[in-house]
Amino acid sequence: MVLKRLIGVVFAGALAFSALAGEVVVKIAPPKIVVEKRGPRPSPQHVWISGYHNWDGQKYVWTAGRWEVPPQGHSKWVAHRWVHKNGGYVLVEGHWQ
Numbered sequence: 195m196v197l198k199r200l201i202g203v204v205f206a207g208a209l210a211f212s213a214l215a216g217e218v219v220v221k222i223a224p225p226k227i228v229v230e231k232r233g234p235r236p237s238p239q240h241v242w243i244s245g246y247h248n249w250d251g252q253k254y255v256w257t258a259g260r261w262e263v264p265p266q267g268h269s270k271w272v273a274h275r276w277v278h279k280n281g282g283y284v285l286v287e288g289h290w291q
Contacts, residue, residue, distance in 0.1 A: 219282035220249045230259050239263050246274035249285065265290055 224247045232242055245259035264271070274288040 217284055218249060219280045219284055220276075221282045222254075224276045224283060225254055228256050232259070233261070236261050237263070241271055243271055243288065244273050246285075246288070247276070 227247075228245060230245050235242075240261040240263055243260050243262050246257055247254040248257045249255075262271075269290040272289055272291050275286050276283045277286055
């Protein structure tokens with residue numbers, strides 16, 4: 195029983211550490227959003243995924259927007275965004291909801 199608890203605590207700690215290790219804090223504010231010209235919608239099912247600035251380790255790089263079909267019929271896209279955190283900016287990845 196003690197061993198199971200110890201393994202659970204170690205596993206939970208590893209998950210917390212990996213989540214923190216994956217977070218990159220950028221000390222420079224992201225540039226303004228690029229206004230993109232959308233191409234024609236490929237089908238009525240397609241949803242526009244807005245572009246965003248990504249950090250490549252040295253500078254911000256624009257990742258262009260694109261049309262995508264939601265994984266489930268009524269899914270909504272939550273856009274990528276930069277949040278002010280830990281004295282800098284952290285990218286919150288976009289995802290389907």
